[in-house]
Each structure stands twice: as C-alpha cells, then as structure tokens.
Amino acid sequence: MTNLVFDIAHLLAGGLVLMSLVMLYQVRLYALLKVFTLQALVLALSVAWQAFAQDAPHLYVTAAVALVFKAIVIPMALHRIIQRLGIHREIETVVGFGPTMLAGIGLVALSLVVMLRVTAGADPMAREDLAFALSVVLLGLLMMVTRRNAVSQVVGFMSLENGLVLAATGAKGMPLVVEFSVAFSILIAFIVIGIFLFRIRERFDTVDMRALDRFRGEQR
C-alpha cells in the first residue's frame, strides 16, 4: 500500500515536470495554454492525492482552489485575452527549442541533485516532491527568460507558481492559510498583469516586449 501511494505521488509530481518541459517547446499560444491547463489539472490531482496520502482534508480545499482557478478561470481568461488581442498566430522565442530543451533537462537534473543532497534523511515522499517542485520552478523561470511575448511570460510565471504549490503541499503540516494566501496573491498578480497587458497593448499595439524596450530607448 505504502509503495503504491508513494508511486502515484511520484507519478503525478513527475507529470507536472513533464508538462513544464512540454510547455517549453510550444510555439502557438493556444497550445501553450492547453498544456498549462493540463498542468493545472495534474497539480490538482497531485494535491488531492497528497491530501489522501497525508490524511489532511484541508488539502482537498487547496486542490479545489487549484482546479477552479488554475485549470478553469485563468486559462479561460488568458484565452479571452489572446482572442481579444488577436495574437493567437504569433510565434516567438529568443533561444531555439533544442538549447531550451537541453537547458530544461539540465535544470531538472540540477534540482534533483541539489534536493536529494540537501534533504538527506527527510521523509522520502517529501524529498521527491521537493525535487520535482524545484524543477517546475526553475523551468517556469526558464520559460519566462526564453519568451518574448508578455502572455507566454505570464504563463511561465503561473507554472512557476504551480511548482510552489506542489512544494507547499508536499511538505507536511503547511498551514492552510499560507496556501490560501499564496493562491490569492497569484490571482491578484494575474489580474494586475492582465490589466497591464491591455494597457501595453493600447499604447504600443503589441504585447511583444521588444516594443517596450525600444520605447525605453535601450539596447537589447
């Protein structure tokens, strides 16, 4: 039984990392959004499994929050933004996919090495969870760095936050209020960013960050 619980938690957390890697090579914004939705679903499942495994019913609430906000509200809102901005055909990356994927794999390896070294002696389930969570965070950052479009940077930020939630639920005894406050701060950040996106668009007719840089009169 313990083995099965462990394996399933492992599988779901691994799925989260996999979705992050998949996101790295999405060229279309709609496709990116779909993968993000999928990642949020996997996150909700993972949190729910943690709730079952740790026998912590409040984690079901977290899972529900993740499901409602991350898998439904935010993707729908982003979908509408993309539609209204009319940028669904845009493709943008700074670095090619090959190097990005290699860097992503390197980051996953790095976070595994770091976490397994640092947390020697901790609960094995939490250990694996933390290692995967760090990978998701790093991959989200990598995505923010390698994309130029503001919307895909927002998606990168959101997936980074998924990693944080995974880490928070993997560690036993994280108070509910912390998770809630994280979830809500992310939501508020999302609202603010969304408003800014439209303001940027109004001014510059694009959400490509290069326009902003040009406007600031600086070299790239």
Added chain:
Amino acid sequence: MTVIVALWCVAVLLGTAILATAVARRPYGRTFVYGVSLIASAAALIAAVTHLLTGGTLAPSVTLPVGLPWLGSHFRVDALTAFFQAVVNLGGGAASFYGLGYGRHEAAPQRVLPFFPAFLAGMNLVLLADDAFTFLLSWEFMSLASWALVMAHHGERDNARAGYVYLVMASFGTLVLVLAFGLMAGPDGGYGFGSIRAAAHAPGVAALVLVLMLGGAGSKAGLVPLHVWLPLAHPAAPSHVSALMSGVMTKVAIYGFVRVVFDLMGPSDWWWGVPVMAAGTVTAVLGILSATMERDIKRLLAFSTIENVGIIFVGLGLALAFQGNAMNLAAALALTAALLHVLNHTLFKSLLFFGAGAVQTATGERDLECLGGLIHRMPQTSFAFLVGCVAIAALPPLNGFVSEWLIFQAILQSPQFPQWGLKIMAPAVGALLAMSAALAAACFVRLFGIAFLGRPRSAAAAAAQEVDLPSRSIMIALAGLCLLAGVLPGLAIDSLAGVTQSMVGAKLSEQATIAWLSVVPIGESRSTYNGLLVFLFIAASTAVSALVIYRLGPRTIRRAPAWDCGFPDPSPATQYTAGSFAQPLRRVFGGLAFGASERVDMPAPGDTRAARLTVTMHDRFWEWLYTPLTQVVSLVSGTLNHLQFLTIRRYLTLVFIALVALLLVLALWP
C-alpha cells in the same frame, strides 16, 4: 563620579545644539550657544583634571539604555580618558570663548551654531565610550558634525570639494575602524571594551588590527598619505572650528589609537613600533616641508598639525617598541612625551588658529603675500601669536620644547634595544625628527615675519584693526598657558603617571618634589631640564641687556627709512616675500618631495618686457595615489552603470543565472 559629570555635560551640549537651531538667527543666539558650551566644557575640564590629580575612583562603567536594544551604551572614565577629556575640553572651552567674539563676524550663524556644541559633544562621547558600538557611533557623529561645520561656508570656492574629500576620508576611516573592532570582538561578538581587553588575540589578528588602526585613526589624525583632507577642510571651516578640528579632533583620533593599540590589544611585539615610527617620521617631515612652502595661513597651520601628529606617532611607536622589549620605564617615557605633546599641541595650535582667525577678521586675507606689518596695528594679537610660534618651533622655555625634548630623551634610550634593526632605526628617526624641528622653526619664523613684520603688502593689511576683547583675551590666556606648561612641565608629567601605569605598566618618577622644579625623566646622571631656570635666565638677561641699552644708548627716538641696499623703493612688493623665504628650502627639498621645478623666462637683450620666474610644484599624493584611485573607481562604476539600463528579460535572465549558479555551488560543494 567623573563619568556622571561628563555625561551631563554631553547632554547639556546636545540640548544646546537642538535649541540652537531655534535661536541661531536671534542676536542673543551666539552668546547663548558659546556661553553654554564654555560652561559645559569648563565643568567637564574641572571634573577631568580632578580625576587626573586625585587618581579618581575607578568606577565601573555606566550603562545608559540608549543605543542597541538590550545592550545599551557603556561609558567609563579611566586615567587615559580623563587626560584626553582635559585636553579636549580645554580646547573646546577656549574655542567657545573665542567664538563669543569671533562669531560676531559670522555671516550664516544658523549653519555654525547648532553644530558647534554637537561637535564638542561628539568628541566627548568618543572619549567616554566603553564599548565598540558606542565608540563607532560617537566617532561618526563627531565626523558628521565637523563635516557640517566645514560646509558652513559652502558657497565659497573650493569649500564644497573640501567637504566632499573630508566626507570620503572620514567614511574610509570609520569603515576601517569597524573592521578593526570586528576583528577584535572575534566571532563571539564581545563588543564591550572589557571583554575585548580580556580576550586573547592571535598574533596575526593583532597585527591586522594595528594596520587597520593606523589607517582608521591615521586618516582622522592626518598620517601621510591619508592627510590630504586636512589642508582642504581646516581652512574651509570658521577659525574657531579650525582650531577645534586641528588642535582637538586629531587628538581624539590619537586617543582612539592609544586606546586600542596600548589598552585593548594588550602587550605588543617589538616590531609594532616600526610601522608606527616610520609613518610618524614620514608624516612629520613631509608635513613641515609642505607647511614651509604654503602661502595660506590656515593651510600652513593645517600642514603643521600634520607634522605634530607625526611627532606624536613617533613617540607612540617608540613606546610600543620599548614595551615589546619589556623596557617599561623607557616605554613610559616615550608615552609620556607623546601625550605631553598632545596637550602642548592643543594649546599652541588653538592659539595659532585663533590668531589666524583674528588676522582674517582684521584684514579679510589669509594669503601671506597680502599681509605684513600687522605688529603695529594688532600688537596684542601679534604678541600672543609670537608666543605660539615660539612654542610650536620648540624653543625653550615654552612648552613645545619640553615634549620634543622628552621624545629625544626616549630616542636616546634606543641603544638598549636588543634588536639591531631598532638600534639603527631609532637614531635615524631622531635625525629626521630633528630636521623637522629645525624646519618648523624656519616655517614659523617665515609665518610670523612675513605676516606681522615689515610693511603691509596690501591696503587691507594697512587698514587692519585690533580684534575684539574676548578673542584677544583668550589668545593671551593660551599664550600664558603655553608658558606655564613650559616652565612647570613636572605637573603635567606627574598627572600622566596614572595613564602610563595602566598603559605600559610603569611610570616616571615623581617630578613635583624635585628641587627647583627640574624635569628628570630617567636619572640625575642622564639629562635634566629646568624650564623655570631657563625662563628666569632669559628674562633676567633680557632685562639686563634692555636696561644696559636704555642706560647707555641715546634717549631720543629717531625714525628713519630701513636700509635698502641704497635703493629705497617705496613699493612694499620689494620686501622679502613668503615665496622668497621658502626658496632655499624649496631648492633643497622641493625636487624630491614635490617635484618642484623653476623656469626663468628671460627677455632677450633690448626687449623691455619683464622677466618671469615660474615655479611648478606637484602634489605627489594626489598624482600618484588619489588620482589613479579615482580613475579606477570611475572606470568600474562606468562599466557597471550599464547594468542600470537592461531590459526586463535581461534582468530576469541575470536573476535566473544567479539562482542556477548558487544551486550549482550547492550541488558541487564537497
């Protein structure tokens, strides 16, 4: 008891500083601020002198609930503190008294009055501090208050630069002191002076602290090559503040050095004296050479302060070397000489700066080439200034001679050093010190002769008026103290016994009981000095010769033109000038010390234009040390400046790379 009085005085001074912001522009503001400062300084002075003379009760430190939470600030008075308190409050009281009259000419009193008592309070607090935090905080407070005073006339040319250079050097000094105290406190963070004193310091740490203290205290006191701010900042401040900065604040820096190196670090190795003596010697010689070349009175006095700080550091270095060889009596002699010179320098440097302020008030000039003949228009100022010049030139029977003589007595003990290096070094130091003493005499003959004798070189000098009564009376009082300290040095030496006993574990034999008030530093068979007899002899022989001349000479006074090589020229520009007085010395030393060069532009025969002599001098420290340093700083900051104008994505990338690099370090750390 003393510490309570001293803390109350500090509280009164700080309160006055706050009140002064309100009353500075009122007519009674000046009298109020300087009056209260005078009373507070006098009270602290009396308490300190009482402590010194009676030996005082060694009270435990007083803790005030201000400063770091749960720690508070610790204050304590021991013999060393009491001595320096006496010096500081003597100078502070004199400057306050002088300010009563001199402050009348202040154009912007609201820029001076609030900071003057704050500066005094800061200096007192540094002396009282008994833990590193309080010490550093007071030190920085003192620096900032004096900086505000330097910037009082910020509109004048070069003053803003002087303030900037001073601020940079003060920050450097404090930074170095923070490092020194951090090293002394060790990993456990025992920042109380008591626990630092009790701790054992590794030799490497102790050596590093010595170097850091030379930098930290040296930058405030004016050790070469950290002296560059003194000749800029001291002339910029109002004259009574210049007197405080030059005569008193440099002494607070010396207190910091003595407190840390002699007291907190405990017994030293013999080689500690070597860098201290070397720095002191170089400082003394270069300081007085620069003073001899200088035209601006206050800059000249600032350079002379650098020289005297060098002499004091030579004494301290000798004391360290003697102490390291367990020659405690000789160490006590060297330390007594250095501390006596601290007191003496405060007396005559305050006097000379007051005199410079009086000259500036009377003529509006600080340039020697525009002065002259002031002895006829300002006889009392001239007399007091002359006494100060004789004292600083180390001529008997005045006080400068006693302390420098004592330092030479300490140098004469050097054959007893077991190390050959010290045996050779100490006489070399002594020779250079003797040279700087001779140069000081030349320098002050030049200063007095050009400024006060001869004919006026400008209309302003010709129209000078004697200054106000408070200024004159405090100058004459200080001149009297200079004479008193020169004639009765035994009193001052005896009051230092407690200090040397606690610092180097020995004291000189009691001087007050010796017949005829002689000074016998080591033994009757070595050498003795009797200031009283020298004074009486000089006074008697002067009186006799004056009487004889008066009796034998013609009674009528005859006024005639001075002999002028047969070509009497009415223009005062034909007199001997400050530049011509300095020329021989510049030709001898200038090439080496300042890279000085002379160029004569002689017109061809038949050409009627005037010939020109151009003299160029270089400030080697600016050219070789500070200019390259500023170039490196501006190069680095110019390069890093690009980081301010990156795109958002690049900033994110930088953060990302930093994060990954840190994780890599974590992963690869063995």
